[in-house]
Amino acid sequence: MNRGNRILLSCTYWAFVLYVFVPLFLMILMGFKDSKFIGFPIRSWTLDWYTGVFSDSEILYTFGYSVVIAVLSTLISVIVGVWIAVLLEGRKFWGWTVTFALMILPALVPGIISAIAFRIYARLLGIEPGMGAIVWAHAVHNVPFVVLVVMARLSTLPKSQIEAARDLGADPLIAFMRITLPYLVPAILGASVFCLLLSFDDFVRSFFLGGYEPTLPVLIFAMLRSGMSPEINAIATVALVLTAAVGIWAERFTRRANKENQA
Amino acid sequence: MTYDASVRKDAAGATAPTGARPFWGRLVQWGPYRAFAALATASPRRQFAILATFPILWLLTQHLGPMVQMGRVSLLDAYPVAPGTPQTFTLDNYMRFFGDSIFWMPFFRTLAFATILTFCTLILTYPVAYFLARHVSRRNQMLMLLLLLVPFWVGEIVRTYAIMILLGNTGAVNLVLKWFGLIDRPIPFMYTGFSMGIGIVYLTALYMLLPLYSALEKLPKSYNEAAADLGAGAWTRFRRVTLPLTLEGISSGCTLVFLISTGFYATPVLLGGPSTTVFSETIAGFFHVAGDQWPTGAAFAVIMFVTALLITGVFQAFMKALRKGEKA
Numbered sequence: 001m002n003r004g005n006r007i008l009l010s011c012t013y014w015a016f017v018l019y020v021f022v023p024l025f026l027m028i029l030m031g032f033k034d035s036k037f038i039g040f041p042i043r044s045w046t047l048d049w050y051t052g053v054f055s056d057s058e059i060l061y062t063f064g065y066s067v068v069i070a071v072l073s074t075l076i077s078v079i080v081g082v083w084i085a086v087l088l089e090g091r092k093f094w095g096w097t098v099t100f101a102l103m104i105l106p107a108l109v110p111g112i113i114s115a116i117a118f119r120i121y122a123r124l125l126g127i128e129p130g131m132g133a134i135v136w137a138h139a140v141h142n143v144p145f146v147v148l149v150v151m152a153r154l155s156t157l158p159k160s161q162i163e164a165a166r167d168l169g170a171d172p173l174i175a176f177m178r179i180t181l182p183y184l185v186p187a188i189l190g191a192s193v194f195c196l197l198l199s200f201d202d203f204v205r206s207f208f209l210g211g212y213e214p215t216l217p218v219l220i221f222a223m224l225r226s227g228m229s230p231e232i233n234a235i236a237t238v239a240l241v242l243t244a245a246v247g248i249w250a251e252r253f254t255r256r257a258n259k260e261n262q263a
Numbered sequence: 264m265t266y267d268a269s270v271r272k273d274a275a276g277a278t279a280p281t282g283a284r285p286f287w288g289r290l291v292q293w294g295p296y297r298a299f300a301a302l303a304t305a306s307p308r309r310q311f312a313i314l315a316t317f318p319i320l321w322l323l324t325q326h327l328g329p330m331v332q333m334g335r336v337s338l339l340d341a342y343p344v345a346p347g348t349p350q351t352f353t354l355d356n357y358m359r360f361f362g363d364s365i366f367w368m369p370f371f372r373t374l375a376f377a378t379i380l381t382f383c384t385l386i387l388t389y390p391v392a393y394f395l396a397r398h399v400s401r402r403n404q405m406l407m408l409l410l411l412l413v414p415f416w417v418g419e420i421v422r423t424y425a426i427m428i429l430l431g432n433t434g435a436v437n438l439v440l441k442w443f444g445l446i447d448r449p450i451p452f453m454y455t456g457f458s459m460g461i462g463i464v465y466l467t468a469l470y471m472l473l474p475l476y477s478a479l480e481k482l483p484k485s486y487n488e489a490a491a492d493l494g495a496g497a498w499t500r501f502r503r504v505t506l507p508l509t510l511e512g513i514s515s516g517c518t519l520v521f522l523i524s525t526g527f528y529a530t531p532v533l534l535g536g537p538s539t540t541v542f543s544e545t546i547a548g549f550f551h552v553a554g555d556q557w558p559t560g561a562a563f564a565v566i567m568f569v570t571a572l573l574i575t576g577v578f579q580a581f582m583k584a585l586r587k588g589e590k591a
Contacts, residue, residue, distance in 0.1 A: 005497060174291065217418050233424075
């Protein structure tokens, strides 16, 4: 490949990086502006918006509320997802394709349709809008992601290990608990973090299934509708730093675990 | 194999790493567990039934259930059904869609937007994926990919807000244009189809980038070298070798991005204006009110979902035919 092409391509990459980072960078920057008015120029700087966020008990409560929802829904997604993955991976049975299609369905339904389908179904089941409904909707929506990640990992598990365990007298449950599950740990951790982020960041389901208490994205949305303010920047920046940190940590962790397993 | 039962149990204990043995060893020897295990593993069929029951029930009630109930509500003439009256099914909710342009205009606008934006995302991310897969060393590939992943972990609302700040009248784009003396007064980017498009591409780019990247990464470099040896120029190599062999990645990336961009709600509300109302806002409108409008909202959601599935289905079939044609 000639050099001109290469330089052109690397320029598109870095332009894309700019496109992805500049908006977020500007958003963070505006959170330090000493004025109620969002936009350039910035004449003086302040940390007041941040101290405001950390001393506002309502906002802190919303943070906690979102985290609790994320953790609970992730727990459900992971248990169900691992179970479905074990059923689907490496097994042939009548209706496999239909089962797989059903499994992937929640991930393919466009956001708004998924949200109102859950809203309608919650009413049928008698679940009131609120925390329970959000946890349930997030859990169902995130199951396919767990299944896909765990299935990928499961397909690399050497069959001989299970057979060895069975020959040594372990029944299927023991073999699963002692061989399969430990082998799946990196995949489960990776999937969990992914679910946590999906749930913490989710707006549309939380919006339609929420009661009077907003989750963090719903709170930011409500604040935005009544106008931009550096206070929103501060809240959004805290959320951004949290999600990015968790994501990077998980990425590093799963990569290291994968390497160790290959070695 | 003919092991005596007691020998088998011993062996099960012996595989245990130090420290873990007592628990599993004891569990295996524990009467009720042994009875349960004997019962559960009596035949492969029973084992499978125990493994499969819960997932199948979950899939039917939790994955399929909401869609079925949405379809049922969309056919009801009143919801909730008043106690004591029989529920009557009707197609009126679907007919309402065709009756008024404030319903079908947003629908076609959404489809047009989603199609255009999918195409823009493809054009925008293909060179990036190509660069990452073909021109960067293995080690740097992961780092440079991670660099792009980080912003995508940030939520939909936060990123939409970031775009609002970027494109506002006192935002960075207008500031830069003014500096260079290109404009006197700010260009009103916000609350137009343009700002909405920028926002949606910003949210979906990764779903295009990753399938493209993995398709390009799988493509052996030797193919291109062989084509070059045979005298093909850079453009011919791309058109005749790289592009046909990455059609699968293009197809799955486009499908994902199309489906996702039809479903955005918050982004059009925050970045769009009155002239860019999309169908998700129309659907949502029926759910802000108490409940009597739900059947119409559900019907509209079914229309949207079925159309989106049809379009992506036809698109995938087309791409498949194209792939076959290239192979022949």
